[in-house]
Amino acid sequence: MSSEHDRTALQDLMLRYAAGVDERDYDLYASCFAEQLEVVGFGEKSFNSKEAWLDYVWTALKGYGETQHMLGPQLATIEGDTAQTRNDVQAFHSLLDQEAQHFILWATYKTEMKKFGGAWKITRHELVVRGTQSQ
Template identity: 30%
Template sequence: MSETEDRRDITDVLIRYATGIDTRDWPLFRTVFTDDCRLDYGEIGSWTGVDAVTDFMVAAHAAAGHTMHRITNPAVTVDGNTAQARAYVDALIMAPDNASGVNAVGFYDDEFVRTAQGWRLHRRRFTTVLIRSVVAG
């Protein structure tokens, strides 16, 4: 594969992450990660393994209304079968009534590995820039 194709495929992994959460498609969400992934979301928490990550996200979004995880500006550097990426995230998580919610803005620093199933997220660090309450209207 070319580096351009690798970058595209890694960007597709980021899109699967957001789509999996926002559609509550947890089987799709699981395809984002290596089995032994590690995610560090700072004060929010950290998790090791795809099962722990998925369990957290299912619980965190179970009572949510609409959610929108916008992941933009991916800067991807490929080195053989590994890659580094930084992307911005703007996540909106509404309450069940969709009248209010939380907006979290920050960036992801990610490490990807190429597997037999394609690129997978192996490590992530989420850095918070802003968290604020929002009211619909």
């Protein structure tokens, strides 16, 4: 597989990640992750399995109305069947039952991926918060 094909596949993986959340498509979102998964930076707790992460995300989404995750261009380093990527993200969240109506996040996703049976999956996902705003 060519480097260009892998780069496109890595970009598509992160776009599926964002679309899965914003469309509330559990199956699409879940398909982005390897079973062995580490997630850090989303609050004080880290997550060490796909199941724990999905439970956390789907529970957290109950506190939001519409969301939109906009990703900047991806920087990717590919070595065989592993890759490290960096995506800037601006995430807009409509809040339910809170004083503020909106929460906006500026951050960077630092993500490690591995190819399993020809398909890229996220194995480690880190959120680096750059700033937030509640309105």
